[in-house]
Amino acid sequence: MRDRSSILPLDVRSVVFHGDGRRLVDGVSFRLPAGGLTVLLGPNGAGKSLTLRLCHGLLTPSEGQIAWAPGADGGTRRHAMVFQKPIMLRRSVEANVLHALAAAGVAGPERRERCRTALERFGLADRADQAARLLSGGEQQRLAIARAWALRPELLFLDEPTSQLDPAATRQIETLLTGLVAEGITVMMSTHDLGQARRLASRVLFLHRGRLVEDACATDFFAAPATSEARAFLAGDLIW
Ligand SMILES: Nc1ncnc2c1ncn2[C@@H]1O[C@H](COP(=O)(O)OP(=O)(O)OP(=O)(O)O)[C@@H](O)[C@H]1O
Structure with a gap:
């Protein structure tokens, strides 16, 4: 039985997003239950970022619905998002986390405690006073995840979190993400x-040209993709 206070499952029903006179997201439907790591996979321009932004509420669907669990408070507080290029305030590492907590309405003493725990959890405690924008790319992404984690989200959206990072920093972020799922x-x-999708995914939603072409458990998707588009993508042949 589902936890009555949970915002999950998230129901995405026939969502369309128009832009530039095109259906950039074209009738996407899926249900996201609690648990696991779902990867939105697809070539450049497939609509992955738009789909995440629609789910997080940063964009409004042109058609269709995005619904949180019945009776749940679908407010943004229970889901957080981390972007490809982390947006850092021109302040210290610690102030970046404190600011996010303050914006979420977390009271002063708890704010400091949560900030301290988050910086420790993500290996940034010794950088607390440093200017966030002077951190390396990998460290900034770790801070972005720490900042999101401090909000205690039930669901975390990440948009290409390692696309700007080298292999070592990528591995670090992947390990952190696996830990979040275990939590x-x-x-x-x-x-x-x-x-990355092979290493991390429990489920794959494969998008192509704004359409959800395949929705499968990761093992099945990689062993035997059901569609010609997914087969071409896995073979390295599918471009936009
Ligand atoms: N607000 C917008 N208005 C018009 N077109 C947009 C808008 N946002 C994105 N697009 C276009 O929609 C398509 C899908 O964009 P999206 O960023 O979701 O792709 P993606 O799958 O995340 O690709 P990538 O892997 O390159 O980040 C692209 O062609 C993009 O140029």
Whole structure:
């Protein structure tokens, strides 16, 4: 039985998003239950980022519905998003986390405690006073995840979180994400990196030209993709 206070499952029903006179997201439907790491996979321009932004509420569907669990408070507080290029305030590492907590209405003493725990959890405690924008790309992405984690999300969206990072920093972020899933946080992330999808995904939503072409458990998707588009993508043949 589902936890009555949970915002999950998330129901995405026949969602369309128009832009530039095109259906950039074209009738996408899926249900996201609690748990696991779902990868939105697809070539450049497939609509992965748009789908994440629609789910997180940063964009409004032109058609269709995005619904949180019945009776749940679908407010943004229970889901957080981490972007491809982390947006850092021109302040210290610690102030970036404190600001996010303050914006979420977390009271002063708890704010400081949660900030301290988050910086420790993500290996940034010794950088607390440093200017966030002077961190390396990998460290900034770690801070972005720490900042999102401090909000105690039930669901975390990440848009290509490692696309700007080198292999070592990528591995670090992947390990962190696996840890978040083990903690019980539901993760949905986009990538066009097949290796990363193989390493991390429990489920794959494969998008092509704005359409959800395949929705499968990761093992099945990689062993026997059901569609010609997914087969071409896995073979390295599918471009926009
Ligand atoms: N607000 C917008 N208005 C018009 N077109 C847009 C808008 N946002 C994105 N697009 C276009 O929609 C398509 C899908 O974009 P999206 O960013 O979702 O792709 P993606 O799958 O995340 O690709 P990538 O892997 O390159 O980030 C692209 O052709 C993009 O140029």
